[in-house]
Amino acid sequence: MAATKGRLLPCLLLIAISTHAQKQNYTFEQIFKNGETNVVKQLPTVKGWADDAHYLLTQKEADGHLSTTMVDVKTGKAVPYPDMDMSQLQPSTSISGGINITFSPNKKYAAYTKKDNNLYLYDVAAGKETKLTTDGSTTILNGYSSWVYYEEILGRATKYKAFWWSDDSKHLCFMHFDESQVPVFPIYVADGQHGYLENTRYPKAGDKNPDVKIGIASVDANNIVWADFNAQDDQYFGAPAWSPDGQLWIQWMNRKQNNLKFYSINLTDGSKKEVYDEKQSTWIDLDESERITFLPAGKGCIVKSDRDGWENLYYYDNNGQLKNAITNGNFWGTSIIKIDAKANVVYFKARKENSARFDFYKAGLDGKGLTRLSFGEYSHDLISVSPNGSYFITGYSNLSTPPALALVDAKGKVVREVASSKGSSFNDYNLPKSELKYVTSTDGTFELPVLITYPINFDPAKRYPVLISIYGGPNAGTVYDRWRPTGSPAQWFAQEGMIQVAFDNRSSGHFGKKGLNYIFRQLGKYEIEDFMACGRWLKRQPWVDSNKLCITGGSFGGYMTCMALTYGADVFPYGIANSSVTDWQYYDTHYTERFMNTPQDNPEGYKNTSVLTYANKYKGLLRIVHGTSDDNVHMQNSLVFINKLEDMKKHFEFMLYPGERHGFIGAKGVHSRYEAYKFYYQYLLEKPMPAAFWAPDSAQKGF
Structure with missing residues (x-):
């Protein structure tokens, strides 16, 4: 037996070397000129769920067009699914000069700003435009972000948009910026014979920030109520949040950024009521889009906070009273995927088991029953949960495994692989x-x-x-x-x-x-x-x-x-x-x-x-x-x-x-x-x- 093993090892080594030698490197054209390799292929896009037993996939066909199929979770059988008529999502209107045109949830109105830095309302049925503000100027901005808010608080994805519709389409919350005391930074542009200066109101460290007011425009009454804040205070405001029952919550922070408060705003007179107060010895991030997640009307909200050193979830009632912590552990990158208010369960993604990977979890709103639903030693970076939580699809990979999609049941058991990005030539190339x-x-x-x-x-x-x-x-x-x-x-x-x-x-x-x-x-x-x-x-x-x-x-x-x-x-x-x-x-x-x-x-x-x-x-x-x-x-x-x-x-x-x-x-x-x-x-x-x-x-x- 020993002699046989001795003869086999050199043979196996030669086979391994021969196999490796057969693999090829990428060519210059394949890397720098988008040449074809078929090493990996594009995964279909998970478009959501038709119901609890059918998920939707969209993928590019050979002729280049996109097609959507509906797939049965039990059989895996796919049937064509009609593409959504986009005209039903957005009314056909002609709004001249509108910036960041945003339709109300009921599609009856559109809000937007113009170059005069005023906020406008458009009645779709009547074809009528109403100017909601009148003081817009080069330094007064209504519903259009000052640079520092655009870059650091609201985010570049907003394209300077600083107004938000209520869910019932009755109110429009917006920010009013006064930049007149913010220092100007000139950028020289060398175009033309003489060039020109591009001047931006840019507050550098220690400088004066823009003065900000929070306005609430009523669609029916056509008037504006100002929230009870002093615009001259050294402060910041985060993106507001509308609750399902019509409450407006405003995120407020002091200049040192170590005290975050939420205020509930009375839509009639602008008076405010403090509903949350958090202090830290260092700082608190204000540019957090998922800090507040409301439950259905009357059931309160979930607040994400890193006040204990990690990103955990906390359950609050409608008055801002803490009911209990939902999670308690070394979670980071925590992101709520879905809330099942009937079952009192929250589904979320976070890094915990390994800080270099995302996993998928569920937990009761009462803080009990924390369960990891994702599988294996992978980073689960895409999650789509069925309406009733019976299944979810995960997009996962690790350093040695190319991305794949899998269908998983509510207990975390893999039902089937939905798709793999491995191409037909995956094993033909030398990969580092x-x-x-x-x-x-x-x-x-x-x-x-x-x-x-x-x-x-x-x-x-x-x-x-x-x-x-x-x-x-x-x-x-x-x-x-x-x-x-x-x-x-x-x-x-x-x-x-x-x-x-x-x-x-x-x-x-x-x-x-x-x-x-x-x-x-x-x-x-x-x-x-x-x-x-x-x-x-x-x-x-x-x-x-x-x-x-x-x-x-x-x-x-x-x-x-x-x-x-x-x-x-x-x-x-x-x-x-x-x-x-x-x-x-x-x-x-x-x-x-x-x-x-x-x-x-x-x-x-x-x-x-x-x-x-x-x-x-x-x-x-x-x-x-x-x-x-x-x-x-x-x-x-x-x-x-x-x-x-x-x-x-x-x-x-x-x-x-x-x-x-x-x-x-x-x-x-x-x-x-x-x-x-x-x-x-x-x-x-x-x-x-x-x-x-x-x-x-x-x-x-x-x-």
Whole structure:
């Protein structure tokens, strides 16, 4: 038997080598010109449920058109499902000059703003337009966000919309902004013979914020009631919430952002009643779209809060009295998927079992019966629950398993696989291996997650250059145990022999609010020290060329990159910093002060987290990249850093993109990626950039 095994091992090894050799690498055309590989295919889209026993899938057919089918949960049989008539969802109207046109729930009215910054109402049946406000101007905005609210509180997805219909279509809540005392930041645009200035009311840390009022317009009475707040107070308002029984709840927060209150507003006279009060020693996030979830009329609401250090759910009655905690544990990224008010059960998604994965749970509103419904060691990133909770569909994956859809019953038992993204050529190509590692922080407090993608044909006896892609901002981790797309430039550089890495620090969300609280009043200090700990660990690995570490990121990731090449210069020799903050006094009030307080209140904190403070330590090679029309992180940040480096006679590279905003698109985006690839070839791979990159219209995908 031993002799037979001895003869078999070399044979099996030869077979394994032969099988591996038969696999092929991606070609340049497949990666950069969208060439076909059939390694993975697009999953159908889960469009919801027709009823508790039939789910809806939409997928692209061979001829390119979309088709929807209704699938029986028991038999798996699919039948065509008629596409919804979109004309039934939105009345046909002609509204001249309307911005953010939004129809009332009953479709009888439309609300919108115009360039005069007033709020308008349109009666669909009568074809009549009513001007709800009259004081709009260049500095008075009705229903249209001031920049800092658009960017930091309401979100860019709103497209500056700052008005909300009640469920009964009788009222319209809106925000009124007075920007007249907010400082103007000029952005020079080099178009035309003389160019021009684009002026934005942009409050930087410590500056005056816009004055905000909350108005409630009555559709029937055609009048406006103002909520009882003093617009001149130093305060913020979050997105309002309408309850099913017609209550209007307003989220209010003080300037320091450590006290959140909800007020119920009387729609008749604007008087307010406090229904929730939360205080924390550091900060509370206001830009939280799912903080309040109302139950059916009279049954209260669920509030999400991280006040105990993790994101848990709490059940409150209609008067804001706490009934009980629904969850109690190390949940993060908590998101309510569905509430079954009849069964008194809430379904939600969160990271708990593993901070790099999402799981699906249910729990009673009374805080009992917590059950994990998702299966296996996967990240379940898409969940769709049937109307009565009898089934759900999950979209799941991990680093070694491409995305798939599965039908699961109410007990968490898999009924069947609905679809897999594995293509017909999945086993025909060399795909890089990715894995999670954990590195102990310098202070021994945290096990920091590190995602490593190894080169194709990785040989641990060789030394490889390393490209580190980071972001690093508060609660914005990038390290997850989920499938990473194939056929991307990451695949190309794995084939070229480069190790590719992502780090997450203690404030990334992996360690809840407890980890986040470390950065209070010193935004950037612990983050860069955690990244340095990961960098030092990498340099100790026998398969890493310790002289060829390059770190890159954009926005907060650009800030981290600048810090890495200054504060962390002994660890990181190369970097490309895109659209970077370099000193927090140059960024906006709401974001910066949440973590740092004001420069007047925390001067040492601002000094200790400024890239400029550590410019004298710079000794590697940093490329600084910025768009001249960046309205988010102003190019001012890069200019003051460049000025400092020049005065110190430091060598660096600078790439300017005329007219580009916060992130580059079109030809400028292609050029930016092209130049980054050239940097990697020159300093990490130390070989010429392939001629294919020089061909016209070659690099079409981002890194």
